[in-house]
Amino acid sequence: MSPSDVLDLQSILFRLFLxxxxxTVLGNLLIILVVSSDSHLHAPICFFLANLSLAHIGFIxxxxxxxxxxxxxxxxGISYVGCLTQISLFPFF
Incomplete structure (x- = not known):
């Protein structure tokens, strides 16, 4: 692959992942917002879904x-503090 092909691929991957x-983040925030704002959605399953959405935001x-x-x-590269932060937060969520 030529360097220009690699840059094109990285640009596509950047836009795709972003x-x-x-x-994902906006969808999960929408779920949390809907569950917390509507009084009909205060059932245990909806509370579970809101907590699952919050965990998914943290995980991703x-x-x-x-x-x-x-x-x-x-x-x-990744710094030592960044690596330690990722390693400790990943199992937490």
């Missing part, structure tokens, strides 16, 4: 933003 991340926000930044900046 759009999927934003759709552990690694995906770093990956998106790495695609854009052409960097493959």
């Amino acid at each position: 759009s999927m991340y934003l759709v 926000s552990t690694t995906v933003p770093k990956m998106i930044v790495d695609i854009q900046t052409h960097s493959r």
Whole structure:
């Protein structure tokens, strides 16, 4: 692959992952907002779905933003603190 092909592929991957991340976060925030704002949705299953959406936001926000930044900046390194943060937050969610 030529360098221009790699840059084109990285640009496509950046836009793809960024759009999927934003759709996921906004969709989960919408679920949380709907469940918390409507009094008819205060059943245990809806509370469970809101908590699951919150956990999903935390889970996906552990690694995906770093990956998106790495695609854009052409960097493959991670700091010790960043690695420790990801390793500790990943099992938490």
